Amino acid sequence: MKILITGCNGQLGTELQAQLRRGESELGPIPDRLKNATVLPVDVDQLDITDRAEVVNFVRRHQPDTIINCAAFTNVDGCETSKDAAFKVNALGPRNLAIAADKINARLIHVSTDYVFSGEGDTPLDECDLPAPRSAYGTTKLLGEQYVQRFCRRHFIVRTAWLYGYNGKNFVKTMINAGKKFGKLTVVNDQLGNPTNAVDLAHHILKLAVSHEYGTYHCTGNGICSWYDFAAEIIRLAGVEATVAPCTTAEYAAAHPEAASRPAWSALDNRMLRCTVGDEMRPWQQALAAYFEHWDGENGTK
Template identity: 45%
Template structure:
């Protein structure tokens, strides 16, 4: 199976690279903006026509959530225009598109695990751009999986885990919000799941939305406490309210994703968030 991966330098893209050797039946072509500018339709069409992949995994995204508030054009170009280009090219060549989306498409005001059919209400510019990307895939793709995930972290790039470890070690005391609830997602687990389900996913007709995160529920405070504990850093973590840590982009206050659909459709088991965090910290050389 020939697989084109976009956004290969990001967290998920790097995890897919690391797993690639374990899947000898898959032939990967990893690209980032230097090799393939997915915001340019002509470039995408020419690249896909020449390469003829069976699957496109779109890991590319504008993820600077707060910066997007003052850089709307860039956010929409990467998060909405690019998925539209990929969806159109995928349809033209009968390619399965796997597109990654986010819990930010919800406003977080419903305190129940969110199913794929739950009403969407994006609030921030980032959220609106990612929701627009979903809509473009739904509109233009003929075969696609839209996978919403949350609180992504990994051994690569910049993320909450690395930030907490860095500042925890430097400062010895951290204040972290306790009133935002969701589930951390280890990009390694997400990448592995995607590669495992591809044979079955290729048989799916139309475009379907799925939710995936690790199992369990946590606040950012819980997450930070676990990071400090598992990494063995001497640091006090204090809980604060979101109003005491204002951000340009308003996050969803509750974004626990219901994963029953993806578990039943593909017969997968999902690791508990704390177990996956322990593995990530081990890979980072701590704990």
């Protein structure tokens, strides 16, 4: 099997490559069909997914069996100020990959986000719930999903949330660094969701890659918490001498008026996983503890 990974230098892209290289993850072995897979990792320097002709020609030339799209414009605040750039990467990029994949009958696994939902509610959102994004990031990501559904028959859309991995920037590393620098953190306590370890997400994406269970999936860590709960557990596990205090979204917005709107409720339910390939996503506390057991403190594993 030949697998093309776009956005290969990000948190998820690097984790997918590591699991394919090792033949296993912290959750167990990857599917046997993938253990000798040829991996084509590309980032923007090798393939500009916003250029339709370039994407179609690249995919036609390399003939991957599966494309995993990890590329995205994920800076939520930046999407508000650079809407055209967000549109090109988050909407046109997936469209171009979908068109190219369908031309050669390849599978496309497209990674999306909890931000496609409105942020209202009080019960976990499953794949039957209707998206209604409130931000430029969520709006462009939803359009990307719709293009994938329209232009590629063999597609998987995988929505995740609050992602952290060993490589690159994420909330876990930000909290640790801020805690060390300031000794005190103030974090919103009225936005709830599901922290997700990139190890768990990559493991399930590779399970999907050898299945025929096409469709839309939610794939997040199990259990619900607030950003404050998440930050407090990070500081505790990291052993950083810092206090963590809660605040409301309104209080945060008053202090940061430039910030884009975030969902108050974006907890997802992994129903499609449970009903198809199986939900082995760890409880978020367990996955976070495992992260600290394996993380080398920089951009890799011990």
